[in-house]
Amino acid sequence: MAVYTQLNLEETTDWFKKQFELGELVSLKGISSGIENSNFFLSALQKNLQTEYVLTIFERLSATELPYYLELMQHLSQHGIKVPAPFLNKDHALVLSLKDKPAALVSKLEGASVMQPSPEHCHEVGFMLAKMHLAGLSFDKHQPNLRSLPWWQVTIPQILPFIDTEQQNLLSNELKVQIEFFGSDTYKDLPQGPSHCDLFRDNVLFKSLSKDAKPELSGFFDFYFAGTDKWLFDICVTVNDWCIDHATGMFKPDLISAFLHAYQEVRPFTDEEEMAWPFMQRAAALRFWISRLWDFYLPREAALLTPHDPKHFERILRLRIKQHAN
Numbered sequence: 001m002a003v004y005t006q007l008n009l010e011e012t013t014d015w016f017k018k019q020f021e022l023g024e025l026v027s028l029k030g031i032s033s034g035i036e037n038s039n040f041f042l043s044a045l046q047k048n049l050q051t052e053y054v055l056t057i058f059e060r061l062s063a064t065e066l067p068y069y070l071e072l073m074q075h076l077s078q079h080g081i082k083v084p085a086p087f088l089n090k091d092h093a094l095v096l097s098l099k100d101k102p103a104a105l106v107s108k109l110e111g112a113s114v115m116q117p118s119p120e121h122c123h124e125v126g127f128m129l130a131k132m133h134l135a136g137l138s139f140d141k142h143q144p145n146l147r148s149l150p151w152w153q154v155t156i157p158q159i160l161p162f163i164d165t166e167q168q169n170l171l172s173n174e175l176k177v178q179i180e181f182f183g184s185d186t187y188k189d190l191p192q193g194p195s196h197c198d199l200f201r202d203n204v205l206f207k208s209l210s211k212d213a214k215p216e217l218s219g220f221f222d223f224y225f226a227g228t229d230k231w232l233f234d235i236c237v238t239v240n241d242w243c244i245d246h247a248t249g250m251f252k253p254d255l256i257s258a259f260l261h262a263y264q265e266v267r268p269f270t271d272e273e274e275m276a277w278p279f280m281q282r283a284a285a286l287r288f289w290i291s292r293l294w295d296f297y298l299p300r301e302a303a304l305l306t307p308h309d310p311k312h313f314e315r316i317l318r319l320r321i322k323q324h325a326n
């Protein structure tokens with residue numbers, strides 16, 4: 001369950017009518033998946049046409065933090081990228097207020113997440129990610145990835161007391177490697193721009209078509225870890241979830257090759273990106289090992305009902321280090 005703030009149809013109908021000229025609300029349904037926010041599917045009838053929306057009530061992000069994410073989604077959707085489009089209210093605001101909490105209304109994407117992707121799925125994701133990176137170049141707001149090196153540096157000391165000596169050494173040594181990598185000329189010359197930074201399989205929807213049909217991507221969502229970062233970091237985060245055998249953490253050759261081929265059809269890698277690839281693989285694994293350890297040992301109030309398994313990214317990090325050494 002993840003509906004922390006309860007809504008009923010009557011109060012939401014009143015609120016919807018005051019905020020938008022999108023017709024009459026006819027249904028409201030809480031969404032049980034997700035752990036950060038309260039999400040609802042809404043359906044409204046306007047001139048005999050029924051349209052569906054997603055209403056999010058933000059439980060942790062404040063109203064001042066939201067414009068970057070919502071304006072980025074607005075920008076991307078206006079530039080042909082498949083992401084939920086946020087709606088402006090009658091006062092031209094994207095950040096709304098409901099039950100004294102910040103809220104947003106966005107378009108509903110069709111379909112479902114694909115948890116066992118084929119090369120065709122990885123192709124679609126790689127292609128859209130490259131298009132998203134290029135479309136983000138004209139977005140004029142800037143916010144760093146708030147889960148990058150400075151966050152690792154403050155978070156690692158909080159985690160160290162909970163893990164064993166071997167894990168402590170791994171974490172501390174990898175942090176040193178990454179500090180050096182982030183300080184290198186190669187790193188500084190990597191192309192960058194707005195990045196999703198959390199494009200796991202559960203943050204992408206595909207249209208539910210017949211089994212034999214070519215998969216059709218419906219969109220990327222959950223941009224609330226987005227920020228300006230090196231595009232290669234975004235790519236590494238994405239392939240570390242989409243293109244691996246989840247039991248071993250090894251890349252599946254057909255999946256990674258489909259992803260990278262599609263990405264580079266749109267935007268070929270620079271020489272610096274080729275050079276930085278093994279270091280960035282490690283950085284992407286480290287990022288999620290740290291956040292999962294943090295969520296596991298230091299859970300915050302009203303968050304993370306079932307923390308993700310930190311071991312998974314420890315395994316991936318060890319593997320990427322080993323592959324780099326070979």
Ligand SMILES: Nc1ncnc2c1ncn2[C@@H]1O[C@H](COP(=O)(O)OP(=O)(O)OP(=O)(O)O)[C@@H](O)[C@H]1O
Pocket residue numbers: 002031033034035036037038039054056084106107108109110202221222
């Ligand atoms: N724009 C959208 N279109 C269709 N479905 C959506 C959309 N946004 C969210 N959903 C659905 O709502 C569910 C919960 O959303 P989400 O994963 O963003 O939850 P959250 O609590 O906001 O964030 P987190 O994933 O970090 O827990 C998703 O799994 C998806 O099924």
Ligand SMILES: N[C@@H](CCO)C(=O)O
Pocket residue numbers: 198200288291292308
């Ligand atoms: N994708 C993250 C969860 C935060 O959205 C993880 O799997 O650790």
